[in-house]
Amino acid sequence: MFGWEPGKPTQISDAAKQVHELKRLTNKQDLLAVKAHMRAHEVKSTKWRNRRWATLIFANLLFVLSYWLDIQVLEGSLTASRFVGFHLIDLNSALQVMLAHKHIITNLLIGTGTVLLLWILFGGRTFCSWICPYHLVAEWAEKIHLKLAEKRLVSDQSIDRRLRTVFWILFALLALATGYTVFEAISPTGILSRALIYGPGLALLWVLALLVFEIFFSRRAWCRYACPIGLTYGVVGILSPLRVRYTLEGCFHEGDCRKVCLVPHVLDTVIKGRAVAPQVPIGPDCTRCGLCVDACPTGSLKFEVKGLSKLL
């Protein structure tokens, strides 16, 4: 998650080894036939994407309407707000403020605690794909990027993923040293949220610049290589019971899932011969967007709540 490339696993459980072995033995002709059959009958599902977009738009709309219609359900913006009176404060913003101001008042602590609990429950980076407004526009920009890439007009220039961790540390140090929440000045999440609620401003130019960079240069660059918010929530996600689970058995290792994923490195386990167990939970950097669940033609990727699958 902090950016080191996942290596080939050295320890593979016996059960997984067996499945890997079986797959190697399967007659290639048979396999191809099954694959072709699946492809022919495939229905492109957008179930999770639709649910996610609806949630994301609804949450942001709730902010906007609370202000414009004065219904007072969700007041404030994504950096900090009150949901029918309860304080909610974005973890990363709170962290920046605490580092810069070096003083914490109770409301700040309560809000941070509530949000921490909320996202431990819902899976950390779930914030990214289900709430963050930048995610939605970046997802649309990604579509343009992919169209252009298909015509070979642009190509995805990958960047070192360790950079995100470096940025996280840098922005924390900057806040501490300068006494200003330096990151907040350029956080597209905050800028977009405020623009939606309080009206657009020049700051949107920065967001536009990021999107242009992502379309013509590097796919999803901000979220993949820069955003400290994503990393903060990623760390929270380590504890989370809600996650995507991979089942080795039926997987064809075609990698459809890795093509759609915002953070494809978390899906390295689906590469042939990599899975360490018959079932592998996908790591905390996963944003629980469900795109891979939708994309997987064999149903090998599914949402699960840790502990609950045994109960059911």
Add this chain to the structure above:
Amino acid sequence: MSDQRPPAPPPSPPLSKAKRQTNRRRFIRTALLTGGVLGAALSGFLPQIYALKKRLRPPGALDERDFLASCIKCGQCVQVCPVQAIKLADLVDGMGVGVPYIEAREQACDFSCDAVQCILACPTGSLTYIKPDFLPVRAGAALAAKPILLAKEKDAEPTLNLKERIGVARLTRPEACLAVQGKGFKGQSRGADFQGRMRHMAVDRWKPIKVADHPYDVAECDLCARECPVKGAISIETVFAPDGRKRKSPVVHEPCVGCGVCEMICPVEPTCITIEAREVWKA
């Protein structure tokens, strides 16, 4: 960097030339993105260095540095203000992107909320009634007594729970002041198009209405003193001009909190009384 690395240890074969080249390109791109993002972030300091704008903050704001450090840029203060006096700053404000300010000439804080609602809304203590111990109060910023809100003068608790001023009003262009010239004023103080709203004690102490909906007709201009929401903050006094002649003039007193109503209401264009943001009281 990656192509200057010492030869890899035996188990992993040395990188091929093509691989090394991709690695180097990738390193350059990484540096590019780092530079871009950090450059953008640090450009936020430029306005600080040149101290471009001294903006008026909402009531109860901490001193500027601490205010910028602690504000989480959520806009909850914006949401509770009944006259929408509070705005959020834009890109040109550097580190202050998303931080609230008041443009008094356009819309002053007139305490229409009857208290200081924005302080209550703030989740971080950027706006606060009581400063934490480690933050000193600048000399002259503290108010001698809690200011009395004229609209609540007859209530059980007539004061604003405010301990520090956010600025002080000053007659910046006395020569243009109608009172100083002995002139009166008739009509809408800021013209028919002015959108600003205000709680006029003379109309209804509860309801802010458009300034344009409340025309004046006074023999001697006293609009700033007449509409000031704080008791004893400003009055029209007889003063002596340099040549010894008697003149009328608005005089600002210690209870002024710097809310900006006088600046908003002054009919002279440009205004001849302004709030000096973060200015302190000097006797």
